[in-house]
Amino acid sequence: AQTVTQSQPEMSVQEAETVTLSCTYDTSESDYYLFWYKQPPSRQMILVIRQEAYKQQNATENRFSVNFQKAAKSFSLKISDSQLGDAAMYFCASIYYAGGTSYGKLTFGQGTILTVHP
């Protein structure tokens, strides 16, 4: 079984500043993937960034980057140059490879509500 924990129910940041959202996970699987999803007020889930566990290099997507610490089972999201449009609920999630063509279920953390102040 996999568990994902986000310990920050709410975070806030000033526009143009940097903010880091925390996530820890637990898994007994060796082959898994980690994600950050954004859910803006529209409620549409948007994939922000993904990380393959076998890759040591941290994933980066424009202003979004992760700090993947495999041994510590930590997967934080850094948002640089925050914009008003970044305001949303952010979910950390994981999925494991079950073998063959199968993957397990996508497991979500509790979510972090990010507020961006102008």
Place this chain on the structure above:
Amino acid sequence: GAVVSQHPSWVICKSGTSVKIECRSLDFQATTMFWYRQFPKQSLMLMATSNEGSKATYEQGVEKDKFLINHASLTLSTLTVTSAHPEDSSFYICSARTRLGSYEQYFGPGTRLTVT
């Protein structure tokens, strides 16, 4: 690519009636579809997983007779909430995987259900 739609986007129904929510993959064939429920400011809770042509697999604690899921084709899955009650009011989200061997999931925009 990989667009998932849901219909309706919001629905209000009276207690005791049934309501059907559709989830469609618009530009791909979805081997597997998922249904989630989400309460305000909370995480997504997986309700069930459905594969085309087979019975849905429900998560523990989800009433299969209340939440009927049908995955009749590779592009359509439906969730029917039977004999709805106010406590069934929630936001329902579907997602789909594009193919076997892929972990990618694409999410629909969700359906807000209000039972009065």
